[in-house]
Amino acid sequence: MRTVFVTGGAGYVGSHSCKAFAEAGWRVVVYDNLSRGYRDLVNWGELIEGDLNDGETLKAALSKTEPQVVAHYAAFASVPESMREPDVYYRINVEGTRSLLAAMRETAVKQLVFSSSCATYGVHDDLITEGTQQSPINPYGATKMVGERMIQDFDAAYGTRSVILRYFNAAGADAALATGERNTHDPRVIPLAIRGAMDGGFTFTIFGDKLGTRDGTCVRDYVHVTDLADAHLRALDWLDAGKESQVFNLGAGTGTSVAELADAVERISGGKITRKIAPPRAGDPPSLVASAAKAERLLGWKPQHSSIDNIIRTAWAWAQKDRVR
Structure with a gap:
């Protein structure tokens, strides 16, 4: 059985994706420190409690579970909060992603699906394509853009492959109400x-x-979280088929x-x-x-x-x- 290692799988988009992955036959392993995730939303695989910036725990978890691919959701994701607390955002989103990439390299995990954001683009009047200039106007968007660049640099240097998904405004909830949005820290x-x-x-x-x-x-541009989960599943299959690294927008x-x-x-x-x-x-x-x-x-x-x-x-x-x- 193929294994996907899901950082942030106790959160909003992550938990919906875990459901989609499990229903498609993937073995799901969730890695989450539960700082903004919820234990009761982890229902489609095992939970390993850990922090991305705890490199030893992260490497041990990857070595133990031997995933074919990592789906990386774990991040802080509030634009207003990032304006108030940029230091926190760079520590969690940038340093955490670098720690994950290093741990993947040391444990020979070669495939990554990354949850990025339309916040990397900044201000544009027209429909935004993947070729639109990235000019973020808030620290959250900047941290996601740095994460993308790190991933692409690791791909080039170490032979890894990635799918970067820039999604727009995740919204809605699972139709069966098995999971949903529970952002008590900074509601959207x-x-x-x-x-x-x-x-x-x-x-x-x-x-x-x-x-x-x-x-x-x-x-x-509001895009249903179930549609986002489906896109992540398709990204797993894209990498599993041996295809090249790609970047995709996800919006309605x-x-x-x-x-x-x-x-x-x-x-x-x-x-x-x-x-x-x-x-x-x-x-x-x-x-x-x-x-x-x-x-x-x-x-x-x-x-x-x-x-x-x-x-x-x-x-x-x-x-x-x-x-x-």
């Missing part, structure tokens, strides 16, 4: 909008309403503004969201929308679950289930 926009619809005493903040977009609020190709998102949450939930406008946040591009044509052409990947209504329906159902845990 959809969970916050859902909280606004559930809790009449909560005010949903929209950061900026004069950003030059169609209604003045930030526009993002459609932008939704924050105001439109809040309207959709109200429509689907039947709740009413109290809203307020605040100044734009530093580090937030006005618009980020993907072209994922390359992933469709080479991986055969096309989002099947990423309509904004389906994203919100599944996120709403998960939030209702998870709030009573």
Whole structure:
């Protein structure tokens, strides 16, 4: 049985991917320090508790489990937090990735799937392709870009192969509600909008309403986490087939503004969201929308679950289930 070693597998995208990997016949090993992951979301393989920057524990785990490929999700991933705490982001995201690459080299693991981000691109008005210039405007995006460069340098020097997946805004939850988004540290926009619809005493903040977009609020490309998990599975198969290193965007190709998102949450939930406008946040591009044509052409990947209504329906159902845990 093929083994995939999943860093950050107790987190949001990681846990959905573990489910997809296991259902496709992979043996799953999760490596997570549980600082932002959740033990009860590890249901599709064994859990090894460890930190990426603990090189000896990491090497021992790789040596013991002998994976064919590593799927690397473990990272801190909040743009606002990265603006406040860049030191933490470089330590976790850059030093952690370097530690992983070194441990893979020492244990002869030659294949890596890396969760990167549209945050590497910065500000662009047009559809973003893999060839669009990367000019990150926040430390989170910068750490992901450095991670990409390290991976490509290791590929060139040591003969490893990688698939780098730059995904846009992960959203939604598993249709069977086996896992979902539980970001208690720094909730993102959809969970916050859902909280606004559930809790009449909560005010949903929209950061900026004069950003030059169609209604003045930030526009993002929301892609269902189940579709992201499918793309990661296809990336594993790509590497398993001996194919070359690649970079792919993962997005639905459609932008939704924050105001439109809040309207959709109200429509689907039947709740009413109290809203307020605040100044734009530093580090937030006005618009980020993907072209994922390359992933469709080479991986055969096309989002099947990423309509904004389906994203919100599944996120709403998960939030209702998870709030009573």
